[in-house]
Amino acid sequence: MDATILLTVNGKQRKVTTDPQRPLLDVLREEFQLTGAKFGCGEGRCGACTVLVNGQAVHSCLTPIANVQGKSVVTIEGLATGEKLHPVQEAFLAEEASQCGYCTPGMVLATVGLLARTPQPTDEQIVAALDGHLCRCCGYTNILKAVRRAAQPAGRG
Amino acid sequence: MTTDSTAHTPTDGQAGDEPAAEPGGGMTRRAFVQWLGAGLLVTVAPLPAAAQPRRPRGGGGTGKIAARVHIGKDGTITVMTGKVEAGQGARTELAQAAAEELGVPADRVQLIMADTDRAPDDGVTAGSRSTPSTVPAVRQGAAAARDVLIQLAAARFAIDARGVRLADGKAIDPASGRQADYGELVGENSDVPFAAxxxxxxxxxxxxxxxxxxxxxxxxxxxxxxxGAHRYPSDIQRPGMLYGKALRPPAYGARLKSIDMEAAKAAKDALAVRDGAFVGVAAPTLRAAEQALDAISRTAAWEEAPALPSSAELYDHLRRHARGGVPANPFADELAKADKKLTATYHVAYVQHAPMEPRAAVAEWNDGKLTVWTGTQNPFGARGELMSAFGLGADKVRVIVPDFGGGFGGKHQPDAHIEAARLAKAAGRPVLVRWTRAEEFTWAYYRPAAVIDVQAGLDAQGTLTSWHFVNVNSGGAAVESPYRIAKSRSQYVPSASPMRQGSYRCLAATANNFARESAMDELAVAAGADPLDFRRAHLDNPRLKAVLKTVAEKFNWAARSGKKDPRLGVGLACGTEKGSVVAACAEVAIEGDRLTVRHVCEAFECGAIVNPTNLLSQVAGCILMGLGPALREEMQFEKGRVLNATFWKYGVPRFTDVPELDIHLLNQPDQTPVGAGETPIIAIAPAIANAVFHATGRRIRTMPIRLAAEGKGY
Structure with missing residues (x-):
């Protein structure tokens, strides 16, 4: 039986009537045409589908749409302000942290989630936060550099 | 700089040459059964089309300048290439190539890549061929366009062509200061001046x-x-598009006996298609398609193939099925006379590419013309497969390859393209088919497993006197030894692979280099020589010697290899393939059965460096990707069923695996640039195995390298 779910996506009120068990990832991609969150594994082991729900990084492929009723979802499309990129996006550009780029949205959002709760993470904290994210181009070193760069307060480093 | 490899020349000699079977079985009968809501319809597809056109390799066949370069009236420069971008950097490198000749910054050049209606066929994006073949083709096309621009400017300025200067998208007459933009020079349509x-x-x-x-x-x-603005193949959305799924057999070789297609009606607005061995569904949402597939699959009856070998008995199976048998050592007499002998067998497991983006395709039919967006390294090959599958001419099939989420040699056959096209044809609407991770692990092809026998002899001075090397099943890439040996033969012998196998980043060069460089280490020990000195003593290739020298100095090999510690070891390996040379040192830490790679130092040289930024990414990517098959990755199967088709059970490298990385790129401006996305992978596994020996005295001759006697496998 379909259910009607109300949620905020990238600051906008959205409504969807659908199977409540349908993954958030499918709803974002198919109903809202927000294809920035990627399907990678469907088992929560690659992080490509990561979005922020109430500021926390979650696997949208494992999150039933019913679970985000009334919550605020931010996808990679909602991170920039107009043409102005989010500092984490800027850091990924500056460090050439994308190769094929399929993992990038998940990596960026996980970093945003990490820095929101730990603004000055140690390398161990960065690795712990990102170890659920795979990059098969294996651009891990540049991604780490990007996260470190994003974590630096403005004017330092 | 491509991150992939080719299986399409006889010299590659590996099973990827064989036409791949369609996942889930070949086509035997052609009939569609479909419904959308109500109504049932049966159509019969025409016979397969004639043979596909001949294929160029790398960069030929563009003919006219206009086929390669277009300049808009506004000065926009567009370059067309059949190459694809999958993260390996071809888009950037080819833009640099054109920009260099046209006298503009790289970001002034746009590329149309891998659109079979708009770009020339530059062959498969594979075998590290983009740099040595397509870069020159693009440079030549752009240089020819440049020469036309100079002629047009000379005519406009009424000066000699030798007096025209090009800079930043303008032609300039330095004497008078007059200028003309490229757009002005070419006029309404650059195809006219670029017709030659x-x-x-x-x-x-x-x-x-x-x-x-x-x-x-x-x-x-x-x-x-x-x-997130870039649309990968799996992100393409078309008006009215449905989501499709294909039915997979429960095991390799299983044949469908019966199925109740009506069961798909359980899902809202689902359509089900049966076309010979192909069974698929499509629905307005992915979830509904999954439900429809689940419903029909419950009704399916299968006839399973006779028992297939399991991964536990794989190596015996491959050896038993070596075509013509495993050849005997032609230097047996020489070996018998040797002062020291090595007889060893090395094994390399099947591994998966596991690109972040699984196979995906969107197919759309319009007035008998089929357009498919898909992620493949072989766009024109994919067009040919669609022409054959649907009996269409080349003008009726267009394949567009948006920049996609990783190939690594694993997307020569996109597979999903035919599935999506079948479903779209039946539905009369565009259909997206995106494989699951389990499908990708199970039905996409593997890097071939290998059984490698080495026999070698040393004289009393520690010089190699004979060498016999046989690779069973995995391929002939880098099978030849770079070392000077009086009597040497290296061979590849095909076998009967029980699983679908094909290309992978650097093909069999990884397996062959693992065996050879491990054996060289064993022989160095037998000769009582330092592994570095032993290699140098048998090497003539100056480029290979140069990377060895660099890596040994940067890693401080002499000091570190002299220390003995059962918990810490260092190893060395080198190799050459696809015109480039690599050498690596690794340091490993050992704690019980736990093996950790702590430091990798690698030196690499691929001629004149085209893009240092991307080259560094490619080399680092090769080293880290190579850690997976070196340490953990192995496809496990039993009776045709894959046992570890998830990232949970198949451990690709993660952040926590990243060692200290120390990469040294040697630039050789007088050497023609060659590809760099593959060869840097071949030295990592043997360097690790040799480091394990250095620490423990244990010689592990199998990839993945495991300290536990009976590995869990994942």
Whole structure:
């Protein structure tokens, strides 16, 4: 039986009537045409589908749409302000942290989630936060550099 | 700089040459059964089309300048290439190539890549061929366009062509100061001035004059990657598009006996299609398609193939099925006389590419013309497969390859393209088919497993006197030894692979280099020599010697290899393939059965460096990707069923696996640039195995390298 779910996506009120068990990832991609969150594994082991729900990084492929009723979802499309990129996006550009780029949205959002709760993470904290994210181009070193760069307060480093 | 490899030349000699079976079985009968809501319809497809056209390799066949370069009235420069971008950097590198010749910055050049209606066929994006073949083809096309622009400017300025200067998208007459933009010069349609063929002897810019090539150049299109704006094949959405799924057999070789297609009605607005061995569904949402597939699959009855070998008995199976048997050592007499002998067998497991983006395709039929967006390294090959599958001419099939989420040699056959096209044809609407991770692990092809026998002898001075090397099943890439040996034979013998196998980054060069460089280490020990000195004593290749020298110095090999510690070891390996040379040192830490790679130092040389930024990414990517098959990755199967088709059970490298990395790129401006996305992978596994020996005295001759006697496998 379909259910009607109300949620905020990238600051906008959205409504969807659908199977409540349908993954958030499918709803974002198919109903809202927000294809920035990627399907990678469907088992929560690659992080490509990561979005922020109430500021926390979650696997949208494992999150039933019913679970985000009334919550605020931010996808990679909602991170920039107009043409102005989010500092984490800027850091990924500056460090050439994308190769094929399929993992990038998940990596960026996980970093945003990490820095929101730990603004000055140690390398161990960065690795712990990102170890659920795979990059098969294996651009891990540049991604780490990007996260470190994003974590630096403005004017330092 | 491609991150992939080719299986399409006889010299590659590996099973990827064989036409791949369609996942889930071949087509035997052609009939569609479909319904959308109500109504049942049966159609019969026409016979397969005639043979596919001949294929160029790398960069030939463009003919006219206009086929390669277009300049808009507004000065926009567009370059067309059949190559694809899958993260390996071809888009950026080819933009640099054109920009160099046209006298503009790299970001002034847009590329149309891998659109079979708009781009020339530059062959498969594989075998590290983009740099040595397509870069020159693009440079020649752009240089020819440059020469036309100079002629047009000379006519406009009424001066001699030798007096025209090109800079930043403008032609300039330095004497008078007059200028003309490229757009003004070419007029309404650049195809008119660019109608001539690319002259065979057109002059390209010498390496020492390079202003764009050879410079660090950021990735083209990178902003769209960090904003999510880029549309990968699996992101393509078309009006009225449905989501499709294909039914997979429960095991390799299983044949469908019966199925109740009506069961798909359980899902809202689902359509089910049966076409010979192909069974699939499509629905307005992916979830409904999954439900429809689940419903029909419950009704399916299968006839399973006779028992297939399991991964536990794989190596015996491959040896038993070696075509013509495993050849005997032709130097047996020489070996018998040797002072010291090595007889060893090395094994390499099947591994998966596991690109982040699984196979995906969107197919759309319009007035009998089929358009397919898909992620493949072989766009024109994919077009040919669609022409054959649907009995269409080349003008009725268009394949478009958006920049996709990783190939690594694993997407020569996109597979999903035919599935999506079948479903779209039946539905009369566009259909997206995106494989699951389990499908990708199970039904996409594997890097071939290998059984490698080595026999070698040393004389009393520690010099190699004979060498016999046989690779069973995995391929002939880098099978030849770079070492000087009086009597040497290296061979590849095909076998009967129980699983679908094909290309992978650097093909069999990884397996062959693992066996050879492990054996060289064993022989060095037998000779009582330092592994570095032993290699040097048998090497003539100056480029290979140069990377060895560099890596040994940077790693401080002499000091570190002299220390003995059962918990810490260092190892060395080198190799050459696809015209480039690599050497690596690794340091490993050992704690019980736990093996950790702590430090990797690698030196790499691929001629004149085209884009140092991307080259560094490619080399680092190769080293880290190579850690997976070196340490953990192995496809496990039993009776045709894959046992570890998830990232949970199949452990690809993660952040926590990243060692200290120390990469040294040697630039050789006088050497023609060659590809770099593959060869840096071949030294890592043997360096690790040799480091394990250095610490423990244990010689592990199997990839993945495991300290536990009976590995869990994942």
């Amino acid at each position: 063929a690319v002259p065979p002897g057109v002059t390209v810019t010498a390496v020492k004059e390079w202003k764009v090539m050879g410079r660090p150049t950021p990735r083209a299109g990178r902003r769209d990657l960090v904003t």
